[in-house]
Amino acid sequence: MDRRTCxxxxxxxASACGEGERFSFSSTGGSSxxxxxxxxVSIREISFQEDSTILLDTGEVKQLKLSVILSNAxxxxxxxxxxxxxxxxxxxxxxxFSNNExxxxxxxxxxxxxxxEGTTGIKATLGVKSAGLSIVVESKTVxxxxxxxxxxxxxxxxxxxxxxxxxxxFSDGSSTDGASAETVMALADCDVVFSSVKKDVxxxxxxxxxxxxxxxxxxxxxxxxxxxxxxxxxxxxxxEREEAEEELVESIKVTVDSSNWVVGETRTLKAEVAFNxxxxxxVSTFFVTPSGNSGEVEWSSSDGGILAISEGKAxxxxxxxxxxxxxxxxxxxxxxxxxxxxxxxxxxxxxxFLSDNDEFIxxxxxxxGYSSHLFxxxxxxxxxxxxxxxxxxxxxxxxxxxxxxxxxxxxxxVDFTVFxxxxxxxxxxxxxxRAQVYVSADDDDYFFFPCDDDDPDEIYSGCxxxxxxxxxxxxxxxxxxxxxxxxxxxxxxxxxKYILIVDMDxxxxxxxxxxxxxxxxxxxxxxxxGFDLDAMAxxxxxxx
Numbered sequence: 001m002d003r004r005t006c007x008x009x010x011x012x013x014a015s016a017c018g019e020g021e022r023f024s025f026s027s028t029g030g031s032s033x034x035x036x037x038x039x040x041v042s043i044r045e046i047s048f049q050e051d052s053t054i055l056l057d058t059g060e061v062k063q064l065k066l067s068v069i070l071s072n073a074x075x076x077x078x079x080x081x082x083x084x085x086x087x088x089x090x091x092x093x094x095x096x097f098s099n100n101e102x103x104x105x106x107x108x109x110x111x112x113x114x115x116x117e118g119t120t121g122i123k124a125t126l127g128v129k130s131a132g133l134s135i136v137v138e139s140k141t142v143x144x145x146x147x148x149x150x151x152x153x154x155x156x157x158x159x160x161x162x163x164x165x166x167x168x169x170f171s172d173g174s175s176t177d178g179a180s181a182e183t184v185m186a187l188a189d190c191d192v193v194f195s196s197v198k199k200d201v202x203x204x205x206x207x208x209x210x211x212x213x214x215x216x217x218x219x220x221x222x223x224x225x226x227x228x229x230x231x232x233x234x235x236x237x238x239x240e241r242e243e244a245e246e247e248l249v250e251s252i253k254v255t256v257d258s259s260n261w262v263v264g265e266t267r268t269l270k271a272e273v274a275f276n277x278x279x280x281x282x283v284s285t286f287f288v289t290p291s292g293n294s295g296e297v298e299w300s301s302s303d304g305g306i307l308a309i310s311e312g313k314a315x316x317x318x319x320x321x322x323x324x325x326x327x328x329x330x331x332x333x334x335x336x337x338x339x340x341x342x343x344x345x346x347x348x349x350x351x352x353f354l355s356d357n358d359e360f361i362x363x364x365x366x367x368x369g370y371s372s373h374l375f376x377x378x379x380x381x382x383x384x385x386x387x388x389x390x391x392x393x394x395x396x397x398x399x400x401x402x403x404x405x406x407x408x409x410x411x412x413x414v415d416f417t418v419f420x421x422x423x424x425x426x427x428x429x430x431x432x433x434r435a436q437v438y439v440s441a442d443d444d445d446y447f448f449f450p451c452d453d454d455d456p457d458e459i460y461s462g463c464x465x466x467x468x469x470x471x472x473x474x475x476x477x478x479x480x481x482x483x484x485x486x487x488x489x490x491x492x493x494x495x496x497k498y499i500l501i502v503d504m505d506x507x508x509x510x511x512x513x514x515x516x517x518x519x520x521x522x523x524x525x526x527x528x529x530g531f532d533l534d535a536m537a538x539x540x541x542x543x544x
Contacts (some may be wrong), residue, residue, distance in 0.1 A: 041070050041072050041087065042071045043090060043129050044070055045068075045131075046069075046079075046129045046131045047069075048064065048131055048133045049064075049065045049067055052133065053134040053135075054133065054134070056114040057138065057139065059113075061111060061474060061477065062111070062114075063473070063475060064096075064122065065077070065078050066080070066126070066131065070085070078471065095124070096108065096122070096123070096124055097123045097125075098120060098121075099120045100118065101115070102115060102116050103116055103135070104137060111474075114135075116137065117137050119134065119135065119137070120135050120137075142188065143188060143189075144184075144190055145169045145170055147169075147227035148166070148229040149220070150165040150166060151231060153231065154234070155233075157235070158238070159212055163208050164210060164222075164231070165179055166178075166180075166181065166222065170188060181208045181222075190224040190225035191268055193313075194222050195220070196210075196218055196220055200214060201233075201235060202218045202233055203288050204220055205283055206268050206283070210233060212235050213292075213294070215235050216235055217233070218232070219231070219232055219233075220232075245276070247289055247293060248276045249274070251273075251274045252331045252333050255272055256324070260412045261339050262340050263339060266313055266314065267313070267314045267316065268314075269312050269326070271297050271333070275291075285311060297326050298328070299324065299326055300324075304317075305317060307324065307337060307339060319494060319495075320494040323335070324336075338410060351406040351538075352538045354376070354536050356377075357405045363399075365397030365505065365530055366397075366507075367507075367528065367529030368392050368395070368527070370391065370527045370528045370532070371388065371392065374391070381535060382537070383419035383534045384535070392527065392528050392532050393435070393501075393531045393532070393533070394530045396530070398501065398502040398503065399500070399501045403498070403538075407538075409495045409540050409542050410487070414487045414539060415487055416538050416541075418435075418483060418536050419475070419535045420469070422468050430512055431522065432513065433465045433506060433532065434451065434460055434531070435464045435501045435502055435531040436449070436502050437501055438500040438501075439500075440493075441494070441497055442497075448491070449490060451464075453504045463504070464531070467482050468482050469481070469482040483537070501533065507524055507529050507530065
């Protein structure tokens with residue numbers, strides 16, 4: 001390609017290109033990159049690109065990067081696992097070391113995982129040069145620190161139900177007084193479970209609603225996040241029940257909370273049962289109807305290997321999906337539940353990026369093939385800066401990867417990210433060469449993520465090739481990494497071994513990618529048209 005074409009390609013692939021900026025080449029007076037007028041080039045110093053102290057949350061993952069300065073003052077950035085210098089004598093792998101692996105663990109690629117609270121140091125060594133960094137790990141998650149019933153004794157003399165409330169304190173110093181179970185669960189992210197010691201005296205729903213059954217004293221218990229408390233309900237002087245109209249069931253509905261259900265957890269199941277005489281909510285197993293009759297909800301799971309149910313509690317055993325069904329008399333209701341992989345499982349050493357362990361098929365479309373001579377190695381590893389670190393599919397071209405060893409699973413949040421060289425600037429507008437992403441577990445049934453490729457607002461929801469890449473950030477954190485992320489839950493798939501990316505052939509005169517704001521053609525360049533793949537990251541995955 002000529003110099004002008006090269007300049008355009010490089011700037012388009014570099015997310016750092018902004019308004020008024022240009023990419024330029026420089027020379028050093030005719031000296032080669034591995035030489036200087038003073039003789040042999042050596043490594044002068046290495047340093048972390050991050051601040052001298054990094055604060056992490058427990059469980060957080062972060063990519064570290066180094067800067068390398070040579071004796072001829074040439075500087076390199078974004079160095080992670082190895083340094084490729086201007087001469088073979090300077091090449092070498094980075095050795096990473098954590099002073100305390102109970103606080104922070106560091107991989108060979110310089111990826112930190114915060115394991116436990118505390119302070120430690122991280123050391124990086126390249127040849128004879130070293131750099132140090134201090135890491136402080138603190139838990140930013142609000143947890144429960146105290147829990148008790150708001151009232152320790154309640155005396156009643158009527159059949160009417162009443163609600164018990166809770167007092168709670170939290171790790172951030174906040175507290176609640178007389179709060180509902182729903183409020184405590186939302187603040188502490190734990191499962192509030194109520195129970196009655198004497199079900200023949202009174203029953204309690206999982207919303208804290210107490211229903212008298214007979215006169216007597218009964219202890220009510222509550223548990224959440226390992227904290228427990230008990231109180232007493234004293235029932236006396238109950239009037240005779242008035243003869244009520246015939247009570248008929250009208251419906252039953254499973255009520256599943258919206259939080260992620262994660263492998264290893266136990267969740268209390270709840271249902272809402274409606275009668276012609278009223279409705280009872282928060283029912284787990286035994287309950288009292290509005291007319292004072294006893295009832296029991298029965299539960300079942302479509303897959304006991306994923307979600308096992310006993311006495312109204314669901315034990316989450318493995319990632320995947322299961323149908324949870326609640327039955328009462330002749331009525332039933334069911335909800336599909338997604339059990340996500342545990343975050344702890346996703347932090348194990350893994351092949352999170354494309355590598356020679358995987359298999360690839362690429363079919364180039366119109367004007368595609370840029371970097372084809374470097375494929376597939378050019379898509380290996382983490383996303384990188386630089387306009388040449390991509391392979392161009394061409395208009396209508398496609399790329400299929402068969403993941404071996406480590407496959408994508410439906411975990412907490414988004415599950416994988418596709419990195420392209422999208423750019424958003426005043427110079428080029430929204431340069432987004434869109435592609436549609438398909439996933440499959442077996443190479444037979446493929447599920448696609450809906451992609452709004454013809455969007456006048458240029459948001460292009462669900463497409464790949466839209467969001468610029470922040471290559472200096474952690475590629476496993478979608479909040480900062482850039483790229484376009486996808487969640488298997490959106491297509492109802494528990495696992496994906498096959499990922500297909502298809503260019504949507506958007507290079508046409510009426511598309512924003514066709515011209516830059518100066519009227520120069522952008523997307524119809526020979527060899528460089530279409531979706532440009534940089535890398536792919538597996539955020540949630542498991543070894544096969």
